Amino acid sequence: MDCSQLTNTAKVSVGYKKDGAVQNQKDISVEEKERLVILTNEQPWKPWQRSRFWVKECLVKVRCVMGSLMEMEWYCFAALGVLTAFLSFLMDLSVEKLLRAHQWLFSQLEGHSLLQFLSWTLYPVSLCTLSTTFSQSVSPFSAGSGVPEVRTMLSGVDMPHYLSLTNLFAKYVGLICTLAAGRTVFLGKVGPFVHLSTMVGGYLNRLCTVLRGEREEKTEGAMLVVAAAVGVASCFGAPVSGVLFSVEVMCSHFALRDYCPCFFAAACGALTFRMLSVWSSDQETLQALFQTNFSDDLPFYPVEILVFTILGILCGACSCVYLFCHRWILQFIKTNKILVKMLSTEKALYSAILVFLLASLTFPLSAGQYMASNLTMKQLLSSLLENRQWTSTAKNASAVLQPQLCPWSEWCPSGNPCLTLGFFLVMKLWMLVLACTLPLPAGYFMPVFIYGAALGRLVGEALAYVSLNGIYSDQDKNQINPGGYALAGAAAFSGAVTHTLSPALLALELTGQSTHATPILLATLVANALARSGQRPSFYDALSISKKLPHLPSLLLVCPKLFSVALGKVLNSTGPVLEWAAGPMEVQQVLNTSTQTQIPVVETLGSKILLGTINRSDLQTFLFHNHNMILKKQLGDICPIQPVSVQISPDTTVQEAHRVLSVLCGQSLFVTEKGRLCGVVTWPEMKRMMEDLTNDL
């Protein structure tokens, strides 16, 4: 229905509107009258025919006006950003309430250590058990971070279960429970949010198809890429790092046509998220999530660049240890018989036991006091990014007297923050590795980011301590800022663990601290170089491999034969094929057996020389035509044969076929040898090939 038609029908509706009755029907031409009758009589058993018709016409007019301003998909991109930011804000709000409730309960029981212990441990245990039970019973695909699955979907593989509405619901509720268990299980939000955003994107894509009045659904590709950017942007209010993240999670190429939509949707998401924060709290303006106030005059001495480089090396080395432990535990829970049995039947029990263990260890009246476990994750990060030195402040007795007011004092129970930081780092390493095995919706980025911040802070505090008693002992001069090291450490460690560079920009956008841009980028690059050396898998790669997801770049790391294996060796038969001179019988048979929208046509079934493809709808027309006519015609006489633009040879490697398929955005790729059709590569076929080749892993 084009716009001129729409305007005609709109005229009708305006006519109705003006007088409220059917007075000036004479204005309406006979033709339009007929249309109106047809439209209103379509479903005569439904009530309010006239009103329904009027609303429908109004909607069509609105669509027409919207469509003339910009294309419909841009509205969907904007809606994606706004909706995701709204979900993110709502989640933050609920989690904060739940965390405050825990805090209140704990403080009310002051003096009763046992009750305090029970409240400290059982609250997160019940929340995590609820999260596990709920998410597993509603949709088992909602467990974990979701980033490995999003990466797989972005490479082109279709995974409809991961984009369902039930999954969205399960993940959202489960994630709120997980985050509310906050300090004890120490898990984050961003990974699942990227996944949530892709689910919202998937739905909006379908809506967009309906709005444009198209029958066939457009591929979700662009929407998923945009959604990945929106996920990060609306979780942190950081649009540019969202776009960079989206570039990084792509398989081999980033299409430039997705660049502007990514920025647009990410900006909408970030703006909405920050505006909601402004409206809900007493903030006067849009601020970074973890706004810091580093000195602008002399943020660091040029010679400190060297220390930042060393910090990068340290973060890289630590990330290797962390990733090794992570891979080991993933292997362990897959091979240990007790755990395998437990995780297949009693997931909730496993969650409960593990969370109880973690919570007991973080109990603030025992070991927890040396891990600053009284602080929530947000407070942890804020305290680590403080710019004043803890070592020098700890000497100031007056500050220590008011522990409630200064979060940093949580880090100095013994007077020496370096010891607390060291204990925190040692304990959290294995606790975090354990927490990653919990079968509930949870993000693993933020914990890693905080861990890196602690690592950087330790280096910064040590340097500050040395400089206070050594080189720069002049008190009047600008001092070393350990907060800058914490920021660089956070970016470097999280970048090294995930093998990405976007955390460097995220660190800047999260804190609004542009003074440290160069050292942060440098530390992240160095840490990444170390972590990537020797073709070790990243955190997401390890999860992809463990879950056997059909994500080629991950699989290549553990199965190098994928680099060289030729397509011809693993290709199945071609599936249904029609010959040029096919009659109605053959066509009917192919239509019954195949579900493809395009059927390959060959010269003869003997020669198999590929001519092109015929649309399914054309085949149905052919059958209809043949049914009516007495004179039988052949397929090629009636149906238009569309040429096949790109063909690959059976000697192509699987890796190259994957790349061609993902870059050309095609649904199927024909394999020919000397013009003869040997097979068809589609995404399901590619998935099967990858599964076959990596079966022995």
Added chain:
Amino acid sequence: MDCSQLTNTAKVSVGYKKDGAVQNQKDISVEEKERLVILTNEQPWKPWQRSRFWVKECLVKVRCVMGSLMEMEWYCFAALGVLTAFLSFLMDLSVEKLLRAHQWLFSQLEGHSLLQFLSWTLYPVSLCTLSTTFSQSVSPFSAGSGVPEVRTMLSGVDMPHYLSLTNLFAKYVGLICTLAAGRTVFLGKVGPFVHLSTMVGGYLNRLCTVLRGEREEKTEGAMLVVAAAVGVASCFGAPVSGVLFSVEVMCSHFALRDYCPCFFAAACGALTFRMLSVWSSDQETLQALFQTNFSDDLPFYPVEILVFTILGILCGACSCVYLFCHRWILQFIKTNKILVKMLSTEKALYSAILVFLLASLTFPLSAGQYMASNLTMKQLLSSLLENRQWTSTAKNASAVLQPQLCPWSEWCPSGNPCLTLGFFLVMKLWMLVLACTLPLPAGYFMPVFIYGAALGRLVGEALAYVSLNGIYSDQDKNQINPGGYALAGAAAFSGAVTHTLSPALLALELTGQSTHATPILLATLVANALARSGQRPSFYDALSISKKLPHLPSLLLVCPKLFSVALGKVLNSTGPVLEWAAGPMEVQQVLNTSTQTQIPVVETLGSKILLGTINRSDLQTFLFHNHNMILKKQLGDICPIQPVSVQISPDTTVQEAHRVLSVLCGQSLFVTEKGRLCGVVTWPEMKRMMEDLTNDL
């Protein structure tokens, strides 16, 4: 030569080193001795054989150690960053000296208006004439910005003239002269610097090939992408926007394998550039190039987001006017007979006349005083980004008394900065359009950036004036910051003119001002949306079209038939082809006529069924073999035939063939129909097709 071999030869050299004479030659095995004799006797007429040998071995050992640490190309990326930053720093230094000389001359002639006028006009006239003459005589390809050519090269088309050493030299010297004419011609540095960086990159790529001991040169693709990022990064010390720029100038897809190299080289470049600035001046630490000091507490009221959006719309509209004028003048100088004649023979005269005109208009004692033409481009930008309000400061008499100290006072000769800003905007629009026609190396980004800043400042000052006398009349409250509007205007206008989003991030990195991230991004997005509506060409597109560069995305804007035209209609014949059973005669003939490294092989010349390709070197082996043997064998028996992975059909559109060719990084793409070879698409062939199709433009 692998590492074990290298170590052996290194042993030899160590032997020499230890005693300084040939004493312990007994340690050297007989085999090594022979090698040594061969090595030293290679060119017996050259002097210092032993020393040369020793140096050579040392170099080989260094290469081996470097190669074990990381791959050789990473050193090249680092070198690219460092070298470009060094060039950039040196250029800044020379330009500053030349600008100061002009300033000194002008101030020495105080009181003699005529002499002052002559010094003001003739200095830039002579510099620009020198720039034109020098660059045109050394290398005519060095004129202009170079970004359109870089975009074309990045799409895959080979343009060796634009990467030559003479071009590098001509562009560098010419650019220094252009920039030294500063205030009067109002041209920038970044575009040519991207081009300079690609030339350095091209050379380093060849060096890298030599260092790795490979014979065949690797394609320059990756190095050029990295160089584009480095160009921006080392010009402004802004690594992340450099990488984003590099993503944006790509043709259709950005390959992820170039992502880390881009970041690495850009970080090296930015770090070197900033470190050099620190070492050369009395700066204490690394700072942004145009460091601003906006208030962190309340950078803007949330309601100002609306004003930023309106600013975006304004910038978008102005960019359309500017781009229209630019396209008009490009067309005009191509059609006006006098100009065509002048520009073909008397380029220097044209430059001289035009620069004299521009300089006369900016003479500070006449109209120039209302355009703040006493300020250099750096001072212009710094003054526009000031955070205090000019309208309120102008009322403060004490500040006006010391005009030398405050650059802003240049903007208020009449007491009202809005009038000056308005006059500046009106005049600079057409002066800038004229300046773009100068046939000398010059960048067009920075002037546009400053123009946008002035536009934003005007809006900011107007708002500040209104708010002072209206809504927010409370003096104690935080005031409107016009500097923020200038920053947003700069990003939005330059983004709209170039159809890119990276200026938004560049604005942040240039000023270190993260508080305004969201409004800047918003304004840039809105301005871009307006500028891109209606498929209008961007600034670079217009240049590409005017210069008839084979850059497909630009050509598609003016020649929509390129979208639909089938490859088969414009394809030439296949060129030399061999049949499977070819004899030495045919092979010799093909070797003589073709320069391709891979020759297609068909079953028979009659059927033309494509079997694969044979390497040129294998053909030479075949000829050698046949020459020695009495029993003649056929080609297919001896030479290995490599399969062709991807084939396209003649029905493919030119656009699609272009995309496949650029994504697959191949040098040639075979066109087949039912298995029969119809043609070969290479980059030169693609270039010819594009030229043929757009001949009538």
